[in-house]
Amino acid sequence: MIDYSEIPVNPDLHTVAFYNAENLFDIFDDAKKHDSDFLPRADKRWTFKRYQNKLRKLGYAISNIGRKENGKHPAIIGLAEVENAKVLKDLIASKHVKNCNYNYVHYDSKDERGIDVALLYDKTIFTLEASEKFSLELYNDAGLPDYTRDILLVSGVLDGYKIHVIVNHWSSRREGERETEHKRMAGSNKVGEIISNLKLNDPDAKIIVVGDFNDDPSSKSIARLLSGFHLLNPMQALRSYTRGTSKYKRQWFLFDQILVTRNFYEKTENGLQFEKANIFDEDFLRVSDGKYKGSPFRTYVGKRYQGGYSDHFPVYAVLKTQKK
Numbered sequence: 001m002i003d004y005s006e007i008p009v010n011p012d013l014h015t016v017a018f019y020n021a022e023n024l025f026d027i028f029d030d031a032k033k034h035d036s037d038f039l040p041r042a043d044k045r046w047t048f049k050r051y052q053n054k055l056r057k058l059g060y061a062i063s064n065i066g067r068k069e070n071g072k073h074p075a076i077i078g079l080a081e082v083e084n085a086k087v088l089k090d091l092i093a094s095k096h097v098k099n100c101n102y103n104y105v106h107y108d109s110k111d112e113r114g115i116d117v118a119l120l121y122d123k124t125i126f127t128l129e130a131s132e133k134f135s136l137e138l139y140n141d142a143g144l145p146d147y148t149r150d151i152l153l154v155s156g157v158l159d160g161y162k163i164h165v166i167v168n169h170w171s172s173r174r175e176g177e178r179e180t181e182h183k184r185m186a187g188s189n190k191v192g193e194i195i196s197n198l199k200l201n202d203p204d205a206k207i208i209v210v211g212d213f214n215d216d217p218s219s220k221s222i223a224r225l226l227s228g229f230h231l232l233n234p235m236q237a238l239r240s241y242t243r244g245t246s247k248y249k250r251q252w253f254l255f256d257q258i259l260v261t262r263n264f265y266e267k268t269e270n271g272l273q274f275e276k277a278n279i280f281d282e283d284f285l286r287v288s289d290g291k292y293k294g295s296p297f298r299t300y301v302g303k304r305y306q307g308g309y310s311d312h313f314p315v316y317a318v319l320k321t322q323k324k
Helices: 048-064 085-092 177-201 220-228
Strands: 013-024 076-082 102-106 116-122 126-134 151-158 161-169 207-212 246-248 251-253 256-261 271-279 315-322
Touching: 013 048, 013 161, 013 207, 013 256, 048 085, 076 085, 076 161, 076 207, 085 102, 085 116, 102 126, 116 126, 116 151, 116 161, 126 177, 151 177, 161 177, 161 271, 177 207, 177 220, 220 256, 256 271, 256 315
Parallel strands: 013 076, 161 207
Antiparallel strands: 013 315, 076 116, 102 116, 126 151, 151 161, 207 256, 246 251, 271 315
């Protein structure tokens, strides 16, 4: 483990992060959710000990995102693949984040896998004002509802400045990239609607869009948000053949991204400004050897327990408060 303790705290820098937690399920059966794989007697043997190990590892990773830049834990973290409020309560009570003053925002969705998005925030830095969930109307080939994750909007005040954070986990490419593209476009359209409504009330609204989009920065769904709603994508320059946030068949993808409105780039004497964005891909989050060396150290590979963190690396943006 890395020792970040000697990095001085910078009170003017704040980290906003996103992390796909890879199936953060509790160990109890919920008849309303498809959680049968994550039970103690299931093939995966999802035991209390393994659950506790997962919470501890996620907590350690979360507590150190952005710490190199500002010497402290993130102020805000969007999460994907969480089962319910219980796992969030257990997470913020776990060893490495129990002193981070975190609270959470979460709504149950109708997602077919039983996983939701959520948001953690440090109550001493971010004051929650409002939150709302937005569902997507998707249908399968038979014309029946195809339930997926909701989109979460959280509004509040970060160190004296009003911001809005939109948390996403768009539909996967499991059935093929082109075959499922319309689902991610639906997510993009919904985010566009949310942004438009926010700007109707406040043309200068500062908006951060985070998520696992299951699309890369060059994909249509992301490009539409950039061109149609004046967002900037500081993650664009980070993807390469040797770097990303998830890896499949030896290829890196940058599905996890953070987008911001252009006003985060305005230089003012009094405001909240974008400083930098990055992938949090420290060595402890990686497989250390073997054919998957360098890939995210995940909890499971298929049904085989690995005991790692997640199959995604977190991403983060550092914001700076400019005060007279």
